[in-house]
Structure formats: structure tokens, C-alpha cells
Amino acid sequence: MDAEGKFDAIVVGAGPAGTTAALTMARGGMKVALLERGEYPGAKNVFGGVLYRWPLEEIIPKFWETAPLERQIVDHRFMVMSKDSGLLLSFKVDGRGKAPYNGYTAIRAKFDKWYASKAEEAGVTLATSAVVDDIIMKDGKVVGVRAGPGIENELYADLVIAADGVNSGLAVRAGLREPPSPDQVALGVKEVVELPAEAIEARFNLRKGEGTRMETMGCTHGKMGGGFVYTNANSLSVGVVILLSHLMELKMKPYELLDEFKAHPSIEPFIEGGKAKEYSAHLIPEAGYKGVPRLYRDGMMIAGDAAYLCSYPEGTNLAMASGMLAGKAALHAKKNNDFSAKTLSVYHEMMNESYVIKEMKRKDSSHTAMLNNPRIFGLYPDLINEILADVLHVNGETKTAKHKRAKSKFRDKVGLLRALRDAYSTRGMAP
Amino acid sequence: MKIEERLFLDRFNVDDKNHLVVDTSKCLECANKPCTTVCPVDDYNWDNGKLIISYEGCVECGACEVVCPFDKIKVTYPPAGKGVSFRFG
Ligand SMILES: Cc1cc2nc3c(=O)[nH]c(=O)nc-3n(C[C@H](O)[C@H](O)[C@H](O)COP(=O)(O)OP(=O)(O)OC[C@H]3O[C@@H](n4cnc5c(N)ncnc54)[C@H](O)[C@@H]3O)c2cc1C
Ligand code: SF4
Numbered sequence: 001m002d003a004e005g006k007f008d009a010i011v012v013g014a015g016p017a018g019t020t021a022a023l024t025m026a027r028g029g030m031k032v033a034l035l036e037r038g039e040y041p042g043a044k045n046v047f048g049g050v051l052y053r054w055p056l057e058e059i060i061p062k063f064w065e066t067a068p069l070e071r072q073i074v075d076h077r078f079m080v081m082s083k084d085s086g087l088l089l090s091f092k093v094d095g096r097g098k099a100p101y102n103g104y105t106a107i108r109a110k111f112d113k114w115y116a117s118k119a120e121e122a123g124v125t126l127a128t129s130a131v132v133d134d135i136i137m138k139d140g141k142v143v144g145v146r147a148g149p150g151i152e153n154e155l156y157a158d159l160v161i162a163a164d165g166v167n168s169g170l171a172v173r174a175g176l177r178e179p180p181s182p183d184q185v186a187l188g189v190k191e192v193v194e195l196p197a198e199a200i201e202a203r204f205n206l207r208k209g210e211g212t213r214m215e216t217m218g219c220t221h222g223k224m225g226g227g228f229v230y231t232n233a234n235s236l237s238v239g240v241v242i243l244l245s246h247l248m249e250l251k252m253k254p255y256e257l258l259d260e261f262k263a264h265p266s267i268e269p270f271i272e273g274g275k276a277k278e279y280s281a282h283l284i285p286e287a288g289y290k291g292v293p294r295l296y297r298d299g300m301m302i303a304g305d306a307a308y309l310c311s312y313p314e315g316t317n318l319a320m321a322s323g324m325l326a327g328k329a330a331l332h333a334k335k336n337n338d339f340s341a342k343t344l345s346v347y348h349e350m351m352n353e354s355y356v357i358k359e360m361k362r363k364d365s366s367h368t369a370m371l372n373n374p375r376i377f378g379l380y381p382d383l384i385n386e387i388l389a390d391v392l393h394v395n396g397e398t399k400t401a402k403h404k405r406a407k408s409k410f411r412d413k414v415g416l417l418r419a420l421r422d423a424y425s426t427r428g429m430a431p
Numbered sequence: 432m433k434i435e436e437r438l439f440l441d442r443f444n445v446d447d448k449n450h451l452v453v454d455t456s457k458c459l460e461c462a463n464k465p466c467t468t469v470c471p472v473d474d475y476n477w478d479n480g481k482l483i484i485s486y487e488g489c490v491e492c493g494a495c496e497v498v499c500p501f502d503k504i505k506v507t508y509p510p511a512g513k514g515v516s517f518r519f520g
């Protein structure tokens with residue numbers, strides 16, 4: 001803050017993107033205000049979810065020693081489900097003595113609060129219950145934000161970083177982005193189900209403290225989306241994600257999809273006897289690289305979900321990585337005492353070189369293909385399950401006859417060339 | 432599980448002002464009324480030719496605003512400290 005009480009930078013949103021940007025700038029000596037509309041950071045936030053070690057480790061070395069984390073992910077599961085059966089693939093690594101791990105499950109209400117406290121330790125001024133309504137413009141330049149009526153609610157700074165998440169009103173008001181359209185976002189609905197740690201470890205075949213992340217497909221009535229189960233210390237995070245435009249077509253309530261998922265014979269035994277603790281919902285950017293807007297203008301940058309930088313289930317890592325680069329660009333601007341679009345364009349340049357944009361481009365290659373391909377989320381999962389059910393069922397009919405039937409089913413319903421084309425066009429979906 | 436039971440799990444500090452700003456002038460024309468199906472907490476209900484809007488259970492996801500084909504919904508954020516506060520999230 002200078003003599004007139006002005007901050008160098010205002011960051012809106014204390015999620016992974018905003019907190020990282022604020023922390024980066026404060027460490028570089030800038031005076032930063034971090035404004036969060038929730039009662040505490042995380043109060044409005046929802047994810048699956050898994051936090052990845054990268055890039056958090058670069059920001060807070062050995063974060064796993066102090067951060068509120070749930071379980072270390074050693075088991076990655078993928079399930080292809082039909083209405084009443086499921087094919088499960090588990091990739092399990094030996095986690096013994098291998099800490100630090102690549103990913104940890106987390107509870108956002110705890111993690112985001114802890115992470116923002118690290119920014120405060122670095123000198124960031126955090127204000128919670130601070131709802132930003134608008135940006136303040138002067139001569140075509142963003143000069144501050146408004147958090148309520150009257151000048152007492154105006155706050156000025158050389159720079160505003162909007163890290164206000166997927167619905168980002170601020171990016172829209174700054175003319176950097178349009179409001180989302182229904183095929184640019186997915187809706188996730190989630191329940192936290194409490195279970196004793198021992199039950200979780202027994203059901204998922206885990207050692208103490210180890211965790212599973214499970215992604216499923218085939219539970220969204222052929223629409224683009226899927227389900228998930230993540231193991232926390234004493235609870236499971238269970239949810240369904242579906243592209244919003246597809247949910248509109250389906251005309252089902254999102255919680256009906258979640259209820260179906262929870263009742264599925266391949267899922268129900270995991271959660272049986274558990275106690276529901278919370279129900280939540282949140283949008284997820286699904287726009288791919290095509291949807292990524294211009295990231296800066298005079299006096300302003302955007303990062304994380306606000307800039308649609310999400311490649312589900314990766315999101316918090318991309319948010320942190322973009323927040324870090326926005327912070328670095330801000331320090332560069334501060335050094336030159338110039339916060340014009342021209343100077344801030346280094347953000348764009350650094351982003352283009354980063355994993356974030358490369359991952360968004362990869363995601364893009366498959367998005368359109370999947371949007372318009374009803375086979376991926378319905379026909380294939382059903383067919384795989386149908387064929388397995390037939391082949392694995394022993395009833396006196398020869399295996400040869402069953403294999404033949406499987407082949408002709410596949411040929412009639414899909415065809416080899418089409419299957420190859422689908423496989424190629426959805427390669428961006430691969431983990 | 433019923434939606435009422437689900438919402439009972441969540442922590443709300445309900446504001447006395449509705450933060451969902453809806454102009455219902457196009458609802459009769461709106462064929463599928465997507466706000467009534469996508470909302471994860473059933474805050475929109477079509478009843479006797481009228482859109483009935485509640486806001487108490489709103490988890491502030493913003494889906495209703497995105498799906499309204501006539502752009503008639505604006506989800507403003509509840510003021511300081513109000514609305515949902517996730518304990519897990
Ligand atoms: C169901 C689901 C599952 C997911 N699973 C995973 C996963 O397993 N792993 C993963 O890495 N990612 C996952 N993601 C994605 C991840 O949650 C997001 O990509 C990530 O949270 C984006 O971070 P952010 O900081 O950009 O935005 P957010 O985390 O959304 O933070 C934005 C912040 O801004 C605040 N805010 C918004 N508007 C205002 C305003 N006007 N004034 C003040 N404050 C404001 C909000 O309260 C919030 O704290 C998942 C998302 C969902 C919905
Ligand atoms: S979607 Fe919009 S126009 Fe349609 S019923 Fe709902 S509010 Fe009315």
C-alpha cells in the first residue's frame with residue numbers, strides 16, 4: 001500500500017488461482033489485497049478431488065508436511081459401466097516409503113483456507129465475505145474493483161487479477177470473455193459420505209493413509225460426462241459430472257443421476273452404510289483451448305477457471321500454474337512500473353510455453369469429437385459390458401460361438417473403422 | 432434421497448433478499464424450461480402456468496443462468512457472509 005492506501009494489486013477470488021497469484025506477488029515485494037466472497041476461502045468451492053503435487057510443490061516446498069490433505073493416491077481406477085454391470089481397471093503403485101506422492105485427495109474448505117493463510121504469511125491482505133460486484137475502469141484501463149455501493153466500497157490498484165472462477169463475472173465485465181454457454185461447462189454434483197477410515201481401507205484394498213481415485217464412464221445415459229469416487233481420510237467424495245447442454249437434453253435432475261450412480265451395483269458396496277454429510281454442486285469449464293479467452297488487458301489479468309483453464313479432472317493444478325505466471329507477469333510489470341496490456345502480454349507468452357496451454361490444446365482435440373459422438377458415453381460402455389456378460393457366463397454354449405457373437409455385435413453396432421476413428425478422435429480423453 | 436434431506440446437510444446463512452434475479456416475461460414461451468430441470472436443488476418449479484422460484488437452498492452453481500435460453504436469469508452473489516458455506520466442498 002502506498003501513502004494513499006493504494007494496493008499494487010487486487011486479486012479477486014481466494015481459490016487455487018487467486019491465492020497463488022497473490023502469494024507470488026507478495027513474495028516479490030508487492031502489496032496485495034486478496035478478496036474472497038466466501039465466509040472463509042473454500043466456503044464456496046467444490047472439486048472432486050485430487051490435488052497434484054505439481055506445481056504446488058514449487059510454490060510451497062514440502063507442502064504435504066503441513067497442508068490439510070486426506071489420502072495419498074496410490075490407486076487409479078477407471079470403470080466402464082452399463083446400467084447394472086461394470087468393468088474396472090485399477091492401476092496401483094507401491095506407495096510404501098514413496099512419499100511424497102504425486103497426488104492427494106483434499107477437502108476444499110480446509111485446503112483453500114490453509115493455502116490462503118500461506119499467502120497471508122507472505123504479507124497478502126486477505127478479506128473474506130468480500131463480494132466484488134464490478135471492476136472500475138478509467139480511460140479504458142482497469143483501475144480497481146467495487147465491492148458494494150458507494151465510494152467506501154471502491155478499492156484501487158495498479159493491477160486487478162480476476163481469479164473468480166468459472167462463472168467469472170469480472171472477466172465478462174472486462175470484455176475478455178462471454179458468459180458460459182451450456183456446451184462450454186459441465187455441472188458436477190457431489191456428496192460427501194462419511195465412513196470410518198478402516199472401512200475405506202478394507203473396501204478399496206488400501207493401506208493406512210493410502211487412497212484411491214476412481215473415474216467412471218457410462219453412468220450419464222449416453223451423454224458426455226461420468227462419475228467419480230475419491231477416498232478421503234474418513235469419507236468418500238461421490239459425484240457425477242455432465243455437460244450442461246447434455247443435461248438439458250436429458251431432462252433429468254442432476255441429483256437423480258447421482259442417486260442412480262450411488263445405487264449402481266458396482267458403486268453401492270463402496271458407500272454402503274455411510275452417512276451423507278454434504279451435498280454440493282459446481283460448474284466446470286469444458287471449453288478446451290478454443291474457449292480460452294484473451295488473458296489480459298490494460299491493468300488486468302485473468303487466471304484459472306475464470307479463463308476456462310481446466311482439463312477435467314485437472315483444474316487446481318492449471319489454476320495454480322496460471323496464477324503463478326500471472327504473478328510473475330505482475331512482478332515484471334511492477335519492475336517496469338507499467339501495467340499496460342503491452343507489458344502484461346508477457347503473461348500470454350509465458351502461458352503459451354507452459355504445460356497449461358499445451359494441456360488445453362490436447363484437450364481441445366477431443367472435445368468437439370466427443371460432444372457430437374453419442375457412442376463414447378453410451379454405446380461403447382454398454383457394448384463392452386454386454387459382450388463381457390455374455391462371454392463370462394458359463395452355460396454350455398461354446399466359447400467359439402460366444403466370441404463369434406461378440407464380433408458380429410461389434411461389427412453391427414460399431415464397425416472396426418468407425419471404432420478406430422472414434423479412438424483417434426477421443427485420444428485427448430486418455431488419462 | 433429427497434432434495435430436502437440433502438439440503439438439510441448443508442450450511443446456509445439465508446439472506447432475506449432473493450439473490451436470483453429472474454424476469455419471467457418469457458417463461459410461457461420457453462419450451463423446455465431448462466431452469467426447472469438442471470437446478471441441482473430444485474429452486475425452479477413450473478406450477479399452474481407460473482414459474483415458482485425459491486432461493487433458500489441455492490448452492491450458487493450458476494447453472495440456471497447459463498441454461499436460460501432467453502437470458503432472463505441473473506445469479507447475483509448473496510452479500511457478505513450469506514448463502515451457502517461448504518464445510519467440505
Ligand atoms: C465436481 C468437480 C470435480 C473436480 N475435480 C477436480 C480434481 O479432482 N482435481 C483438480 O485439480 N481439479 C478438479 N476440479 C476443477 C477445480 O476445482 C477447478 O479447476 C479449480 O478450483 C479452479 O481454481 P480457481 O482458483 O480458478 O477457481 P475457484 O476454485 O472456483 O475459486 C474462485 C474463487 O473466487 C471466489 N469468487 C468468485 N466470484 C467472486 C467475487 N465476485 N468476489 C469475491 N470472490 C469471488 C470464489 O468464492 C472462489 O473462492 C473439479 C471441479 C469440480 C466442479
Ligand atoms: S429457462 Fe428462463 S425463460 Fe425458461 S422458464 Fe426458466 S427462467 Fe423462464
Ligand code: SF4
Binds near residue numbers: 470473490491492
Ligand atoms: S445457482 Fe445453481 S443452485 Fe442456485 S438456483 Fe441456479 S441452478 Fe439452482
